[in-house]
Amino acid sequence: MPVLDLLSSRTSTHTRSARIALVGNPNTGKSALFNRLTGSRQRVGNYPGLTIERKSGRMRLRGRDIDVLDLPGLYSLAALSPDEQIVLDVLSGEAKGEPRPDLIVCVVDASNLTRNLFLVSQVAEVGVPMVLVLNMWDAAEATHTTVDYKTLSARLGVPVIPTVASKGRGLDELKRAIAQALDETPRMESVSWPQPVEDAVACLRRGLGDIDDREFSDVALRRMLFDVEGSVIRDSVSHDERSRERIDKARGHIQEGGWDPTQVESLVRYGWLETLLRDIQETPSKPRRSFGESVDDLLTHRVAGVIIFAAIMYVVFQSIYTFAAPFMDYIDAGFSWLGSVVGSALAGTPMLQSLVVNGVIAGVGGVLVFLPQIVILFLFITLLEDAGYMPRAAFLMDRLLGWCGLSGKSFVPMLSSYACAVPGVMAARTIQDPKARLTTILVCPLMSCSARLPVYVLLIGAFIEPATGPVVAGLVLFAMHFVGLAIAVPVAFVFNRIVLKGKRTPFVLEMPPYRVPQMRDMAYRVWSRGREFVINAGTVIFAMSIVIWALSYFPRSAEVAESVRQAEVTTLAATEGISEESAALLIDDDPSRAAVLESKTEAAYLETSYLGRAGQAIQPVFAPAGFDWKITVGVIASFPAREVIISTLGILYNLGADVTEEDSNLVTAMQRATLSDGTPVFSPLVAIALMVFFALCSQCMATLATIARESNWQWAAFTFVYMTALAWLGAVAVYQVGSLIV
Amino acid sequence: MILPALHQVKTTASSDSEVSVPGEYLALEKVRAGDEGFLWFVGAADATVQRLMSMGLIPGAFVKVVRVAPLGDPIMLEICGYQVCVRRREAAALAIRRSGATTPTGTE
Known part of the structure; x- marks a missing residue:
């Protein structure tokens, strides 16, 4: 009979493809292992919580196709956040359209075994076959931590494989173990619960039986008993109010047994782990100070840490500015050349020429010109992430940003947005807490991106500098870069209080050790970011450019x-x-x-044109900000990309579309422009109002498209509405208050 | 890794009369860099504290305050050979019993 059983299980597993899932604490190298197993290059970073969404890939093992699922890292199955919920859903087989995995590969950090095995002991109780991977074996060896993994395997009853995923060590053994485990379905020994807990589980099962049709597993019932807060208990209590009573009653059994229900899980599991690891694990009794700790003393120092942080950010910001400029010029020149070549080739058909040159090439080129900035920015972000600096920056900045609902982790995306909000919004992926992540995404476009700079330079050069001199002009330029940041903090506060109601998720962040970034992973990530950006420019921007072109061309x-x-x-x-x-x-x-x-x-x-008529129709809206219809047209035309206002104003002030911000003719034309009653259109006040408008307005299709992709279209629409409203209010306030003073 | 034997920490800490003794315990809300000792509970565990417990911050575990962020918050703790940062207010239910003290015992 056992032989028959074995045979039947073998044939059944061989005839279908298997599914395995990688589970483990954050920053244990799951993604690196996933990349090695599947050959795909998912991003790997030295930052807890990089796998925000689930990633799946495929590997072939002994002639069998195996789907590999890379799940977000988590510390406990007491799921608090959506990414932790994903893991719970997959493990319990409740994920939509997905059967439960056939095998769980638990990835643990070999140098931090005890804490990592806490989660493993929870996963074991789900009852899915398991293989345990002791990853980062080299790091454990470096700290003289030794683990007798063979004895561990014998005690747990599952295969235990030491690996170094980043270098590909131990992979063959792991693959062999996976193939074998799929056939033999080993299940891990786990905690035996004290009698009061068992009584409470039985009591709760009986109690919920009367009021809830659902069949609960022991694992789910224990979660209800143990967790103060969490998805399982939330579901059960929201299902029926009486559930709360039953849970409290069952908890009474635990209390009578002398345990605190909120502490019993951790105490029992850690107690069990201590017994499990006795004589297996040897750690140096007094670990000597590592190089990383000395670096940390400096990088997270109260004074030096902040100075170094500012210096690093300055270097990043400055590099983006300096190094990107020549490449941007090349791209710009390339598109101008392309425009002129295509333009003369299509000279016979003026409409097609205008569509291709002014619409597509100018539109797509205007966005692609930012590619060098994107690449340089992601090079730095990747470097800082992989080396392990980001959690330190988050630690330094948390207090400054925490009060308004952002978290320390929001700082890097916000800073990135000074170059361009597109990578900034993408960098918000590193924020685990979905609420803080969304708030960050929503305020990132307020940071003064590099596309605003030409507008500032033009307006300050034309109207501020002649009136006040270069020193004040420089200060105004500096101040314009602070308007967005100054507004972002209260805006984030309001979002958290009113729009994104709910409790603020705690800041619990593990500090990973410093690591040397792997060139291969870095290069791949920068490349994939760049590619994403180019694809976006080729699709969304392409389409929008044609729409705007058509609106400004017809009826002609x-x-x-x-x-x-x-x-x-x-x-x-x-x-x-x-x-x-x-x-x-x-x-x-x-x-x-x-x-x-x-x-x-x-x-x-x-x-x-339709756009021009719209501008004249809409002008009354902008009248309180002192804008005439031409400025209004410029503002409207620049909604897809804010730089457009320069070429639009150029056309409007009779100078042709081909002007740059340094074109003195545009400056003089704007200075000379008068309203029908003879008063000048622009005054320094109008110029400041217009700059404030540009500082706060969401005039960038690329950013909105990115927000839509990172969250959804509703939030992109929301960003557009709130920023436009804010910009209008800001411009009107500047103009109205300024008019009273001047 | 210093862990208390189970029978020693079995007792509910949040209702422990010992916690009211001043001086013996130093709330995590008030610690300074360099403070170290055995972890003890002075308040009820909420979701954050439960998360910290699952990360090894259980009663009786040895913790060290490695450093404090520039504006005094958050704080970085070393426990079980790794470092984790928490906000002071979110760890208000935790306290440390200064070094030199023995492993905390319950009221049994």
Whole structure:
């Protein structure tokens, strides 16, 4: 009979593909192991909690296809956050559309065995076959920690394999053990609970039997008894109010037995672990101070730590600025060249030419120009993450950001957003707490990104510097970079209080040891980030560029061009005292006059385009901020990408679309621009109002698309609405209050 | 790794009369860098404290306050050979019994 059983189980497991899941504490090298097993290169970082979502891959083992699931790291099955819930769902077979895994590969840090095995003992009780991996074996050896893994295997009843996943050591043994375990289904010995706990479980099962149709496992019932707060107890109590009573009654058994129900689990498990590991594990009694600890003394020092932190951030920020500039120029020049080549090739079909050159190439190129910044930023982030610096930065910054609902981990994404909110929002993935992560994502676009800089430079150069001199102009530029940050903190506070109701999740962060980053992993991650960004530019930005182009191009009636030409000819004829025919000839023959006419025609087209009409219709909305309809058009046109305002203002002020922020002609044209009553359009006050608007407004399709991908479209829409509202309020406040003072 | 024998810590700490004795226990809310001792409970365990317990911060375990963040919070603790940081307020239910003291005992 046993032989028959064995045979039947063998045939059944051989005929189908198997599923295994990697489970373990954060930062134990699960993702590195996953990459080694499946050959895929999922990101691996020295930062607890990098696997925010589940990743799955496939490996072939002895002719069998095996799905490998990489689950988020967690410390306990008392799931508090959504990523921990994922693990619980997968283990209990309650994940949507997914059967329970056939085998759990528990990955533990060999140098921190006791704490890691706490989770393993919980997982064992779920009753799924298990293989135990003692990863980072080399790090344990380095600290003279020895583990008699053969005895451990004998005591637990499951295979125990030492590995060094980052270097690929022990993988063959692991694969062999996995293949064997899939056939033999070894189950791990776990904690035997004291009688009061067993009584309480039985009592609770009886108690819930009357009021709840669901069948609860011992594991689920114990979670209800032990956890003060957690998904299992939340579900059961919300199901029926009486459940709370039954749970309290059952807890009485534990209390009568002399245990505190909130402490009994940890005490019993750690007690069991102590017995389990007796004579197996040897740790140096007095560990000598490691190099990492001395580094830590410096990096997390009250004074030096903060200075070093500021210095590192300055270097990152400055490098992004400096190193990216030449590459950005190349890309920009490349797209200009492409535009001119394609432009002349399509000269015969002006509409197609405009679509491709002004729409697609200008739109996509305007975004791709930020690729070097993205690459450099992610190079630094990856380096800091892999080396293990990020948790230290989070430790330093937690107090500064914690009060408003952000966490120390929010700081890096926010800082990244000073270069570009797109990688900043992506960097928020490192925040485990979903609420703090969402808050961070929502405030990241408020940081003054590099695309705002051209707008500031243009407006300060035109209106602030002439009035106040270069020192104040420099200060204003500096201040503009602080507006967003200053607003972000109270905004985050409000989000947490009003929008994202609920309790603030605690800050419990493990400090991983420092590690030398692996070049291969780093290069891959930077590459995959860059690729993601380019794909985004090729899809979302591409589509948006065409839409905006169409709105600013059509209807483009011939009458518009004709009336502009007629007006120009009439004016020239009047000023020069010549006939209209000669004036027309003069315009056609003189290239500079022809260029002026063309610019004016473009401006007229824009004015009568759907976008132009919209600008005039919407202008009353922006009147309290002192914007005329042209600025309004510029503001509206720059919603897909804020830099667009420069080329838009260029068109509107009759200078053609091809101007840069240093173009003094645009500056003089804007300085000369007057309203119909003769007063100048721009004053320093209008310029500041406009800059505040740009500082706070969500004018970046790429960012909104990224927010949508990192959260969902509703939150992207919310970001757009709140930032636009904030920008309008800010601009109006500046203009109205300023008007009273000036 | 110093762990108390089970019978010694079995008693409910949160209702322990001993905790009211001042001076003996130093609340984690008030510790300074360099303080060390055996962990003890002076309040009820909430979800955060339960999480810390599952990470090894159980009554009787030896902890050391490695460092304190610039503005006095959070604090970094060393326990079981690794380091973890917590906010003071979130660890308010925990206290340490200064070194030199024996492994804490219950009221049994």
